[in-house]
Amino acid sequence: MGAHQRAKLECDNGMPAAQIGDVRWRKSGRSNPNGECVELADLPDGRVAMRNSRFPCGPALVYTKAEIAAFIQGAKDGDFDDLA
Template sequence: MSGADSSCVTWRKSSRSGGNGNCVEVAGLADGMVAVRDSKTPGKAAVTFGRIAWGEYLRAVKRGDFGGLA
């Protein structure tokens, strides 16, 4: 995670996450990166994004660009 210790960050779940356990969590890192992890396996490695890439990803989700993925 870009040299950051995942135990030192505050992880957040979406307010839209259901109770089914299929959630992702995000955390802002000190170096400006955004970390994303599976809430079911918090001890595994997280994926990191730069702020610009994260913003582009969120805009694509809001546009529905990934609606055809299964």
């Protein structure tokens, strides 16, 4: 997919991750070896997509950079420790 096509790509919450196109998905180095993790990708428009690594063609959730920053800071602060 060329840069011009990437710039026109519109990503919506719940769209199939495979339709997002040529992005680099990455996961945490703390992910377990069973593949039970999420993967994130920078989108050309500055947002961040998230998908379940076990279902790479399944739905993707799309967040703004500010939403991702708030989530990461909350995780660092221990806000979600009770969920693990």
